[in-house]
Amino acid sequence: xxxxxxxxxxxxxxxxxxxxxxxxxxxxxxxxxxxxxxxxxxxxxxxxxxxxxxxxxxxxxxxxxxxxxxxxxxxxxxxxxxxxxxxxxxxxxxxxxxxxxxxxxxxxxxxxxxxxxxxxxxxxxxxxxxxxxxxxxxxxxxxxxxxxxxxxxxxxxxxxxxxxxxxxxxxxxxxxxxxxxxxxxxxxxxxxxxxxxxxxxxxxxxxxxxxxxxxxxxxxxxxxxxxxxxxxxxxxxxxxxxxxxxxxxxxxxxxxxxxxxxxxxxxxxxxxxxxxxxxxxxxxxxxxxxxxxxxxxxxxxxxxxxxxxxxxxxxxxxxxxxxxxxxxxxxxxxxxxxxxxxxxxxxxxxxxxxxxxxxxxxxxxxxxxxxxxxxxxxxxxxxxxxxxxxxxxxxxxxxxxxxxxxxxxxxxxx
Amino acid sequence: xxxxxxxxxxxxxxxxxxxxxxxxxxxxxxxxxxxxxxxxxxxxxxxxxxxxxxxxxxxxxxxxxxxxxxxxxxxxxxxxxxxxxxxxxxxxxxxxxxxxxxxxxxxxxxxxxxxxxxxxxxxxxxxxxxxxxxxxxxxxxxxxxxxxxxxxxxxxxxxxxxxxxxxxxxxxxxxxxxxxxxxxxxxxxxxxxxxxxxxxxxxxxxxxxxxxxxxxxxxxxxxxxxxxxxxxxxxxxxxxxxxxxxxxxxxxx
Numbered sequence: 001x002x003x004x005x006x007x008x009x010x011x012x013x014x015x016x017x018x019x020x021x022x023x024x025x026x027x028x029x030x031x032x033x034x035x036x037x038x039x040x041x042x043x044x045x046x047x048x049x050x051x052x053x054x055x056x057x058x059x060x061x062x063x064x065x066x067x068x069x070x071x072x073x074x075x076x077x078x079x080x081x082x083x084x085x086x087x088x089x090x091x092x093x094x095x096x097x098x099x100x101x102x103x104x105x106x107x108x109x110x111x112x113x114x115x116x117x118x119x120x121x122x123x124x125x126x127x128x129x130x131x132x133x134x135x136x137x138x139x140x141x142x143x144x145x146x147x148x149x150x151x152x153x154x155x156x157x158x159x160x161x162x163x164x165x166x167x168x169x170x171x172x173x174x175x176x177x178x179x180x181x182x183x184x185x186x187x188x189x190x191x192x193x194x195x196x197x198x199x200x201x202x203x204x205x206x207x208x209x210x211x212x213x214x215x216x217x218x219x220x221x222x223x224x225x226x227x228x229x230x231x232x233x234x235x236x237x238x239x240x241x242x243x244x245x246x247x248x249x250x251x252x253x254x255x256x257x258x259x260x261x262x263x264x265x266x267x268x269x270x271x272x273x274x275x276x277x278x279x280x281x282x283x284x285x286x287x288x289x290x291x292x293x294x295x296x297x298x299x300x301x302x303x304x305x306x307x308x309x310x311x312x313x314x315x316x317x318x319x320x321x322x323x324x325x326x327x328x329x330x331x332x333x334x335x336x337x338x339x340x341x342x343x344x345x346x347x348x349x350x351x352x353x354x355x356x357x358x359x360x361x362x363x364x365x366x367x368x369x370x371x372x373x374x375x376x377x378x379x380x381x382x383x384x385x386x387x388x389x390x391x392x393x394x395x396x397x398x399x400x401x402x403x404x405x406x407x408x409x410x411x412x413x414x
Numbered sequence: 415x416x417x418x419x420x421x422x423x424x425x426x427x428x429x430x431x432x433x434x435x436x437x438x439x440x441x442x443x444x445x446x447x448x449x450x451x452x453x454x455x456x457x458x459x460x461x462x463x464x465x466x467x468x469x470x471x472x473x474x475x476x477x478x479x480x481x482x483x484x485x486x487x488x489x490x491x492x493x494x495x496x497x498x499x500x501x502x503x504x505x506x507x508x509x510x511x512x513x514x515x516x517x518x519x520x521x522x523x524x525x526x527x528x529x530x531x532x533x534x535x536x537x538x539x540x541x542x543x544x545x546x547x548x549x550x551x552x553x554x555x556x557x558x559x560x561x562x563x564x565x566x567x568x569x570x571x572x573x574x575x576x577x578x579x580x581x582x583x584x585x586x587x588x589x590x591x592x593x594x595x596x597x598x599x600x601x602x603x604x605x606x607x608x609x610x611x612x613x614x615x616x617x618x619x620x621x622x623x624x625x626x627x628x629x630x631x632x633x634x635x636x637x638x639x640x641x642x643x644x645x646x647x648x649x650x651x652x653x654x655x656x657x658x659x660x661x662x663x664x665x666x667x
Contacts, residue, residue: 345534413494
């Protein structure tokens with residue numbers, strides 16, 4: 001086990017710990033230390049370890065000026081996996097400055113921006129690349145360098161983002177793998193500017209009484225690559241046949257428009273995320289443009305304090321459609337996700353979310369149960385169970401068949 | 415004819431009593447209004463029936479409504495795992511409140527259904543409806559009489575929640591006759607038995623506003639209690655509607 005975290009990230013963590021000990025006016029701090037134990041049901045062709053212990057730490061500090069107009073944020077995280085080195089990570093999640101004017105604001109630096117309203121898939125969320133190494137479900141994102149200017153417009157708020165640099169999503173190598181290894185060294189960009197392509201994005205959002213609406217746009221490097229098959233050169237030379245040995249990621253240019261909306265009707269929430277995208281690069285021959293649509297439609301119904309229970313029980317139902325068929329980009333062409341959420345109002349703020357995702361075409365099933373509860377003022381216990389069932393060979397999740405697992409974690413918050 | 419007269423006189427008696435109750439509630443509301451905006455730091459100490467304690471700390475900001483209801487922002491500091499979480503509420507007297515929750519781990523602002531009025535607030539003996547700013551329209555009233563408390567005279571009134579999702583069928587509330595401040599409230603549950611008693615203490619004057627330093631909620635059925643303390647009251651900081659939008663919520667963290 002080798003621990004060699006990036007110096008800057010360690011500095012942020014140490015400063016956070018010191019800051020949390022003596023809070024000052026205008027400064028706020030928080031942090032988390034966590035130990036994970038992941039127990040897999042099976043070994044795989046590339047991993048004969050069933051137990052994967054890992055350690056994780058994160059810290060965040062924020063400074064706000066006395067008039068509240070200027071602020072600065074630093075947030076970093078560090079992960080050490082005792083088995084899978086591809087899931088070790090030191091990450092500067094946020095490092096940015098913000099100014100708030102009378103009717104406008106601006107920020108610059110590395111940020112995390114979340115867009116969207118549904119749970120099963122984050123379709124319109126495009127600014128940050130997924131960090132699949134830290135969490136295989138893509139819920140953790142890489143910090144994105146950006147410039148942002150925003151202000152009031154048409155009763156809502158408009159934010160415009162300039163993204164001067166693209167960070168490739170990180171891929172784990174032992175578990176939660178793509179069907180073939182991803183050859184990072186063979187990564188190509190269809191645009192000659194590569195990672196330095198200047199991407200643009202915008203979001204306008206407004207609340208109309210019980211309905212929130214967001215309109216988003218993006219032009220630049222697609223956050224999810226097209227995966228092209230790499231053939232074994234010797235087999236190709238000797239027999240003229242392609243034996244696939246790896247995927248080479250191709251980052252195309254994408255133009256997309258997104259809509260997200262949520263309406264609240266008493267205990268019922270109706271949600272929609274929709275995306276129209278045009279991919280490819282007309283400046284390069286053989287990479288014609290393709291336009292397609294994707295959507296997630298959802299319902300969430302919440303019963304408050306049912307059966308004398310001090311808490312809420314929610315039912316979640318979401319339906320995913322995606323016309324994207326090429327490049328193994330997504331497993332969610334036609335999927336239904338159904339689940340139950342339990343939130344207790346107890347001293348430990350106990351919560352549980354059980355979700356089942358069924359592919360309506362292939363019959364693939366993904367089942368997850370996440371639960372957590374607090375102990376005392378600083379500790380939290382959490383557990384996650386993931387089952388992957390009936391996954392066909394040519395599916396983006398085909399290597400997940402042996403990755404059924406239970407993860408238990410203990411966190412100390414400060 | 416005599417029966418009709420009797421009915422009529424009963425009706426007028428009830429109507430008269432209702433008017434008196436409503437009038438008192440309005441006076442109490444008017445006296446506690448006109449502050450424009452306020453902020454305070456809150457500490458809650460939760461005690462279970464064995465005396466074990468746990469703490470909650472949060473910062474609160476309220477923007478007083480004009481035609482529409484109040485807007486409030488709660489930012490959680492303790493326990494540490496919810497640090498950075500924030501709850502934005504746009505209260506409405508004519509429809510359900512609008513609520514958004516900011517989840518710091520995902521940097522996500524999430525619209526939430528606000529129907530869980532009767533649910534406990536952070537595991538305390540206060541429910542969400544207990545910590546909401548008082549709105550006259552939320553109840554119908556009946557004047558019940560006067561009580562001598564020490565040297566003071568307190569008015570006793572019955573408050574019947576209008577909202578069908580309320581966890582209470584009936585409340586009995588006391589206002590002091592001098593400054594019309596809520597002093598004590600008894601909450602009766604759906605079975606009409608006494609559930610909780612809330613007492614306010616340590617009232618202090620900030621400009622023309624009286625605010626309590628402490629509120630103690632005791633659950634008569636479980637023996638649990640919660641003491642809520644307010645510190646650092648701030649009035650007229652010049653907050654405006656822009657500080658209370660879902661877009662601004664992410665910047666609270």
